[in-house]
Every structure is written in structure tokens, then in C-alpha cells.
Amino acid sequence: MLRDIFKPGFLRRLECLKIDVKRVHLAARKGGYESVNKKGTSVEFADYQAYNPGDDFRYIDWNLYGRLNKLLVKTFKEEVELSVHILLDVSLSMLYPESDKKYEYAKKIALALAYIGLSSHNSVRVAAINSPSTETTGRSILQTQFFQKLNGIFRIKSFLDEIEPGGEADLQWFLSRYTYENRGKGGSAIIISDFMVPPTLYKRGIGILRFKNYDIKIIQVLGAGELNPFKNIRSGEILDVETQERKIINVTNSLKKRYHALLNEHNQELRDYCRANNMAYTLARTDMEIEDLILKELPKIGFIR
Amino acid sequence: MGILNPLALAYLPLIGLLILIYLFRKRHKTIPVPSFIPWRTLKHDTIRTKMFLADALFFMQLIALLLLIFFLARPYLPSLARGVIGKDIILLIDTSASMQTLEGNRTRFQLAQEEALKLVDGMGVSDRMQIITMHTRPHILNDFSGNKDELRRLIRELEPVETGNNMNEALSLAISLLRHLGNGELHVLTDTEPSHPIDSNVRFANLAGSSANNVAITGLNVYQDMFKGYGEREAYVTLENFSDDSKTVLLKPYLNQEQMQEQVVELIPGEDKTVRIQDIRGPGLLRVELSPSDALGTDNRAYAVIKHIKTLRTLVVAEEQLFVEEIRKIENASEQIEFTVIPPSSYTPDVVKNYDMMIFHNYVPQEYPDTNALFIFPPKDNKFFHVKDWVRGATFIDWDSSNPLLRHLDYMEDLWIYKALHLEPSGELKPFIMAASVENDFPLALAGTVHGKRAVVLGFDVADFNLSKAKNMPILIMLLNIIQWLNPHGAGAYQIKTGEPFIVDLKDQQETKEVILVTPKGKTVKINATGSPLTIMDTHNAGEYVLKSGKDEVRFVANLFDEEESNIRPTSQRKDNMEFKEAVTSTYVKEKRMEFGRYILALVALLLLAEWILYCLRTRSTVT
Structure with a gap:
């Protein structure tokens, strides 16, 4: 199953890695992990x-x-024992632009990190960041149980495969709810999202995690189509897939410059926030090979070791 | 205000098209984006958000479209315009030889120039003039012009020529031009009159005055065929007295500037005499002058070219001894003919280049000779001339006396032809003698050109005639005519009348790009010669012309020899004003339509520019 996604050699190399932790964590049970x-x-x-x-x-x-x-x-x-919380954004924005395949990429990252965690005997839980309006399963939060053994990866994969992204990602509500349901189970929280939400919203959400003393790691997933969306657009009506808001645009050079400036500004604010709060941050471009991201980029920034 | 093209209003439905375009452009392609965060400061493009928002841009385009349709409708503003209708004057000036007649101390041409300048001075501000000269041909000097300085310059630069006058052609041209003019008049400045009545508004100016003192040379002929030596050559000068008094004139001939024996000639009024000039000792230019001078000097001199005598080298290809004996009699009759006889077996095509012409007897070569040639009694199975049949016993029945090959020939029907060939005309070869046998009539002799060379084919055998006998004299004369016609040095006349074209074949003309013509006045004219023959049109002055082309040099002369021009006596029938009614300059008031479409077009351009600038500004404002 996993070999459909990852090459066997990659999996073997994942088994040698560990998720780096910078904080003291409370553990559910002793286990020498x-x-x-x-x-x-x-x-x-x-x-x-x-x-x-x-x-x-x-x-x-x-x-x-x-x-x-x-x-x-x-x-x-x-x-x-180290608890690893992999929180994956499943909002509709993760599906757009379609050519970027952000959600597929984020899923692979989540699986790879879960595999690393399980290989190093951590307790791993994966949860889908959604909003209160999500009615996928009737539960308010979509999450797996904690897995400690490597075979748990298959359950995690099944969980991720069953999720259909949709709706908005309400980070504040979700993290507040998640920390409440996982009280006493702090550890390392890895948030995988495009973070295409206003900074005040994600800051409030992440602030809750910080307050609960989680070791927070941020992976922002963006694609080439989002970083430069003007290749095939001259004019048209843009539609925010989450809010259904519409705007008519005419692409000009000044518009392009402004778009890039705003996007860079948004990303830079996230990066600065992470640095200021001692959180590991990386930008995962979907046009980068997943192996390169996990084996080269994440160890560089102390995300894993 | 009105419009000249109401059909342009049919474009008005285009306004609907403009609205449709606006509606259509609202249907934008929807581009889903994950978030509006990077787009958050973009202002909503209010220009095209709603289904139809008639904003400033739309109205600017609408106005531009309406103005464009208005422009196509050709709008105008009516106004009353006052103007002056001037006269269109056609001035026809005679520049022929007779215009050089002296009237007192001025020539008729100078009088014509003064008259023309007076006409120019009298022109009103709206008057225009066109000047046409006439001599052998009419020549339009300018388009209608009101520029008096330019007209004066053109008149002053005019010069008379030494040619006859083709007044009827010039008048026809001028009158046809006059008929197309609304307010025109035709002034003719000449010393002669038209040959038929004129029914147009023409004013003839009388320039003939009273001069009638003129004795003219009206002809100069030199008899110089190839069988005459220089000592045998004679020139004949024809003189005519056009004066009212008897005249005694001195005729002075010059050969290459060297004066020959002068002669005194007395002429009563209207008498013409021919004077013989002998003792022409060599080739060159023969010039004849009359003295004392009279009112018209142009016809007091005449010119002739005395040709070089050149031995005609002729190759005779014949085997029959009897024929050779007869043909030798022709050689003996002239020092200028040299025959070389070879048998057909010795003939090669290369030998032709050493001779001026060829005579083939009972033989036609396989390759046509590159020279003029006489074929006598060719064999039936030859390659170039079709011989239909042999005929035994025939007589000459018809011949063309005007043909140069048959000059001076009479009584040919008395000759009996023992054996003849029924020749078939072909290509450029035409029959010039017909014969009759007991069975039918048939062409007996053909002449023309074959491969660009002159050729004569005789269907009878010269050897059958004893050329020493008197009864066979026509055959001898015919042979001499044929030899003259075939002689390449004898071709062409080197004397023309002034104004006539001179046509000449130059040997090297295919290779020569430039031919130089030296006129009697010493003027050198370069002519770009293409093709052959070369035609020289500029022969308006009497005298010797020299044509230089590479190593070749051709001299020819032009003489007036025009009795009408020499007859300078005023004609009694001439009327000064033939029902001439002077055109009147008038003023007019008419409705004028001033079209202003071009200003609208400019406005449309400005409007579109403004629309584009506004659009750019709005587009930029969406990101600020």
C-alpha cells in the first residue's frame, strides 16, 4: 500500500529518522521513547x-x-514518550489551483512524517483541520487514534484517503477543540496547510497550541500555480473557493507585481511569526520531490533528524 | 448642414453591436483561487462588473462610433461662393521655315513672339494659357498655366525650324482641345492659312506682311548608281522664282567646301529651271548656295551626299562554261563589279565572308549563305526554294515596272524562254515576274529576304540568252538591276526632307548602346539605340547630319524642298479674324458645400485616444 506512494528505498531511509523536539513534553505513559x-x-x-x-x-x-x-x-x-500530532488542512483551498495538487502533496508529507514517528516509537495521531460546518462524519473533529506501532500507518493512510476536502479551515476553532479533546497529551504538533487564512486567525489558533506547550512545526504547502497564477490568465473573474467571493480582474503588469508582493508579504509574516515563537517552519513547494523535502529540506531546519 | 451620403446611416445598427459586445464581455471566465489574500487589495473592476454598466468608456465609444458614421455620411456646410471664370487661351505658334522670312528688319517668327508676349501681358488673373507649336507636327509645350513669367520664358525660348508645316493637324489638335474648354479661345500665329474653313472660335494673326522676294532651291538630285564613276556623276538643281519680279541669281556649288564652277541663272516671276552640275570628282558633301540673299534664306541652300564608289566583290558559283561566259559580260561592262568564279565542288560556307554578294547558277548550297545572293535556275531538289515543275517554252507576261529590280524594262514579252521553272512563292519571297506556258501562268522570278538577307531567284537560265545581242538587252538590264539591289553598299537613301524621319540600319547596332548624332548646327545628341533599324526624328534643320556608332559613321542630309514654305507671298484669301469672339472673364456665385468630415475623423481619433488613456488609468487603478 505505502509502496504505491513511496519508494521502498525512501521508506527505509524514513525509518532512520526521528522527529526533533525542542521542548519538554508530558507523556501519556513511560516507554523510553x-x-x-x-x-x-x-x-x-x-x-x-x-x-x-x-x-x-x-x-x-x-x-x-x-x-x-x-x-x-x-x-x-x-x-x-513523544506524542506527534499531525494536523492536516482539508479545506477546499487545498484543492486549488488544481494543477498544484496541494492536498495530495500534503497527504504525502503527513504520511511520511507519521511513518517517521511510528518508526521511532512515537505516539502518532493525524487530524484533519476543518471548520464547525464540516459534516463529513458527523463528528466535530476528524482524527485518528494514537498509534504507537508501525502498522498504524495503514490506518492513518485509510483515514486520509477517506477524507474529502471541503469548507473553510477555521484554525482557531479547530485547535481550540483539538487541544481540549487531547488535553494532557501534548507533544509535537505539525501543522500542514497552505495557511491561506488571515494571519490573525492562524496566530490565534497557533497561540492555543503554544499555550498548551506543544512543540509546533509548520509546513506551508504552496504550488507553482499559486505562486505565479498569471501564465494563462489575461482577464476573468476570480472566485474564492472557500468564501465564494468573486472579483473581476484584468491582468496588468502592476497587478502581477502587486500579487507577488502581497503573497510574499503574507508568507513572510508567517515565517517571521514562526521564527519569533521558536517554531520550525518550511515552505513545501509541490513541484519539489517529496523525497527531497523530507530527506534534505526538513533535516536542514531541524524539523527532523 | 446636410449630408452627401445618406446611405452611411445604414451603419447605425452598429450601435446595437457595440452594446452586444459589452454584454458579451461580461461573461468572463471564472478562475477559482484558494484565497483572496494575495488579491485582497484589488479593487473590484467596476467597469464591467454588472451586466451592462454604461460608464464613460461606453459613452466615449458610442460617441466615436456615431461620429464615424457621421463622417461616412459626408456632412457639409452650405455657403455661397463667389469666383471668377477666367479665359483659357490656346496659343498656336507656327515655327515652320517660312516663319524665318524677313519682314523689314524682323522675321515673321519674331513678330509672332511679340504678338504672343502681348497676349500673355493681356491675361487676367484668372486666365490661363497653353502653348502649342506647329511645323511638321504639333507639339504641346505646357499645360494650361496662369504663370505669366513661365509663359514668357517658354515663348522667348522658342526657335523656328527649317521644315514644312502641317497646319491642319495642329489646328485639329488645338480645336479639339478648345471644344473641351468652357471659356476658351484659340489664337493662331502663322503666315499661312488652313486648307479648309474653321467653324470654331479661332483668331488668326496676320504675320505674312508684304514680302514676296524669294528664289528657292526646290530640288537637288545626284545620279550616282554603282555603274557610274565619279566623273560620270551629275547633279541637277531645280530653282524657282516666287517673287513678283524677274531675278538673276548666282548658283555656287561646293564639294567638301571646295567651290566648283558657279552659274548665273535668270528666272522670270513664277519660273522654275533645272541646272546641271558636272565634274563631281569625288565622294563627300555637295552643297549648293544661291546669292544674293532674299527674304527667306533657308531655301537658298541645298545639300547632297556623294557616295563612295566601292568595288562589288561577287562570288559566282557555277560550273557551266556558257553561263560563265555570259556573266563575264556584265563584269566587263562595269569597273565596279569583280566576279570570282568557282565550281560548286569548291564552295564552302566560310568563303562567303570574303564577298559582298553571291551568284549561284544551277546550284543551291546545303547551308544558306550569310550574304545577299542571286539564285539562277536552281535545281528542283534544293533545300530553300520550292520548284513545282519544269516548263518547256514560256513567255514573260507580267512584271512590276515600279519594282527596283525591273526599272527601265519594256518589251519583255518579246523574249522566249526555252526552259523555265514553275516557282512557288514562300515566306518573304514574292514573285516579281510572271510567265505563261501553253498550260498555265506561273511565277518565274521571286525576290525578298531569306534569313535576313536579300535574295532573288530566277526561274530561267541566263545562259540561254546571249547578252551581247540587242534583243536580250532587257535580261542584261534586269541582271544589273538585281546586282544593284543586292549590293549591300548601294542600299538606302541619304537625303531626306527636313522634319522627315531618317531610318538607317547600323551594322554594329546590336552591340552599340549609344549612338551620337551631330546636327547641322553642331549640336551633339546622344541616342540610346535599341534594336534595328534606328530612326532619327530630330531632323528639323537643313544641312548635313553625322551619325556615329562605334566604328561606323553614316552621313545624311536634310533639305527643305517645300514649295509651299518657299512661297512666302501673302495669300489674298486670308482673313485676320474668322468669326472670332473674344472670351469674357466673368464672375459667378454658386452654392458651395464645405465638407468637414476630416475634422470629425480627427475628433474620432482623439476620442479613441482619450478612451484608451482612460482605460489604462482605470486598469492601473485596480491595483492601487
């Missing part, structure tokens, strides 16, 4: 600290005591 810089009981050395009464004297470093005449105890990293 991820070590964090928190005093713990793993065998991975973390640091020294002064001996306090009550500390386990087995961890006193007697060698250092001999040299420094101070009682120091070794501390070890605590191994906690």
Missing part, C-alpha cells in the same frame, strides 16, 4: 548537581569528591 533534558532515570547522562539530603547516594561521584572535595551527584535524562 524519547529522552528529554529532565532529571530522570535513564542511563543517558545529563548533568551534575550538588548533593542534597535525600538524594540517592549511589549517584554520588566519588572521583569528583576526591578532586573537588564536594559532593556532587550525577543526574540522568528522563525518557518520556
